[in-house]
Amino acid sequence: MQHSIPYGVADYFWSESLQRQQMMDVLLETFRRWGYGDVIPPTFEFADSLSAQASAGLRAEMYRFLDRDGSTLALRPEFTTPLARLVATRLHDWPMPQRFCYAGSVFRYVSPQAGRQREFLQAGVELIGASTPEADAEVLALTVAALRAAELTDFRVVVGQIRYFGGLLADLKLTPEQEDALREAIDRKSEPALASFLRDVPLRTQQRRTVEELPNLNGSSLSQIIDQADRYCLNYEMHAALENLRAVCDVLAAYGVTDAVDLDLTEIRNLGYYTGVTFEALAPGMGFGIASGGRYDDLIGHFGKGQPAVGVAMGVDRLLLARQRQRGEQRSPHPPPPDCLVITAGDATSNAAALAQVQRWREDGQRVQVEVNGRSNEDVLAYARKLGIAKVLRWTGRAFEEMEV
């Protein structure tokens, strides 16, 4: 009999669990005020559905198991695919756009490192049935609003457009090996790898200049980067990507959030289903993104009638960790004390008045514990001191008397 828990999952208790619940509450409430409606998909469903357009990496990380009827189920590794399935199969006849928000556990078989668990909380939104820059910008502005509602003071949202690199690839007509080499050089921002790619692969002058310029196409001067990138376009697809980015940035300016946004045209990670704008929110000192999202116009069509869509998913535990670091908070090693501990008298009849008062305090929002162990006053006070309970009230039978803790 093992009395531990499996590697990579955790018990959350005391302030840690309260903060997780409260963070989900804050994010969901922000999403609702932007007009997004709660949705709760099943924790597990058919593995095939969840795999729809998942990257090879995500597929490999899925927790699969057999249902008793022999079908293969999996624990959801993210929420976007289940919501795409839901909209395509059950809500396709409803007017578009549709806005959904969620918060809950997702499951991935990863190697646990700092901040990586095999079960972790995600909260996010999907805006479905709108392909405009206004839709992209809404999800980006909402991401900024949600991170601010979560009381993060220092973060950047780094925005890319996967069609810029896609257009470049279409022009270069590389072999799969060459494409992998270029992707890796750009993805790792490795100058030697890029130099090696340029040495090995024969390119036209124009193409070569564009590839060489790519690593410079990032930073916080949004329109300047777009103008610069414009000079290196090789085809319509690359131009279209920039036109979209320019329009998105205009709307972000109207939302007043461009000061929190960077552009990065080297954001080309294999993200599975993304087809346009992609983005990641970063906080200083965190070695991983705290939120990520983008446009995915082909995923819903996988399950039925296609719809353009854009969304974001936030890592709830990562937000908490980033906020904790920004505030310089230590994780509390103690159970959080109630506001007050009440000792009732021996007599049930006289206690009725005391318990009625306790109930009124609770209705006013106070957290009040009642002593239930029948301990002496001394023992109760020792308990209160150990737990840092500042207020202990003793019912005399007629009134409360505050005790010295």
Add this chain to the structure above:
Amino acid sequence: MQHSIPYGVADYFWSESLQRQQMMDVLLETFRRWGYGDVIPPTFEFADSLSAQASAGLRAEMYRFLDRDGSTLALRPEFTTPLARLVATRLHDWPMPQRFCYAGSVFRYVSPQAGRQREFLQAGVELIGASTPEADAEVLALTVAALRAAELTDFRVVVGQIRYFGGLLADLKLTPEQEDALREAIDRKSEPALASFLRDVPLRTQQRRTVEELPNLNGSSLSQIIDQADRYCLNYEMHAALENLRAVCDVLAAYGVTDAVDLDLTEIRNLGYYTGVTFEALAPGMGFGIASGGRYDDLIGHFGKGQPAVGVAMGVDRLLLARQRQRGEQRSPHPPPPDCLVITAGDATSNAAALAQVQRWREDGQRVQVEVNGRSNEDVLAYARKLGIAKVLRWTGRAFEEMEV
């Protein structure tokens, strides 16, 4: 490729998902005010841990699967056992009592019927490290308070004491077959089955009278039932059960909740780990309990140092269904509309003022959608009418103009 979801699980959306989230919020907040602290155990853990003192029925209903290292995991079928494990293995050195609350999904492989899903939400509390009637009564009074906070107007909490029947069994010294026959007769409240048991099993007069009386030991006159049961006690164990019940009822009277409580000494279902007071909350017209709980003094010792404990688990979806029926509500067949839909102008610069105002409304708690599909005013109004959005505002570039929906 299947585009449905597995039998027995569901997608929750629109008002249904919002109500589930809000119900969990209300219950958790009630628990916190009674001094209970949030805890979030993993969604899956070792199947052996979860099986600890589970009834045979519950064990058979667990979703088991293999971890990649070959160990057998299972999705949690309830929260009490994971919390018992947590307290015994990690929190045993902290002062007692400890109070925990939770809300989340549990998983059981059941035949789906009305109100039964294979994934469903439970919310509840565990009060650990107190064996007094005051502890039992606190959890019962909190159950009443939580059902009232959940806005149920009509419910009963039916309280039993498993030691009364346990004491009777110890006295009767039945064969396993005879015991099963008696359990079934009592559990099903079947007079013919009880008559048949009494015909088949030779008992002393005193024993026979107690068994015959058992089906009458229930109702809302608490002290009268205890007095009546007292006359049929065969040994100390049965007396002790009644003494405990009497003391619990005294404290419930001090809490002012006895009007919501019934006693039932025939509550003897095989509940796995319960060792004392047991209870179930019932609402009219619901064919199943909406909450259940009791004392389990042996479970925590299974994982380490023993501790007495008492707790309750509520079925969140059942509470919602019961409330809906009591209010005579229909399930809404429409997405819940936002408070307001805003159409911005074509010009990003002038939109800044509009979006700033929208953001202020959102901070004030209003749910405001912004049109992102670039549709004509006519099309937006048609959309608003379809979704029942009562208020549509158009930004003229300088002011909002309310449109006639």
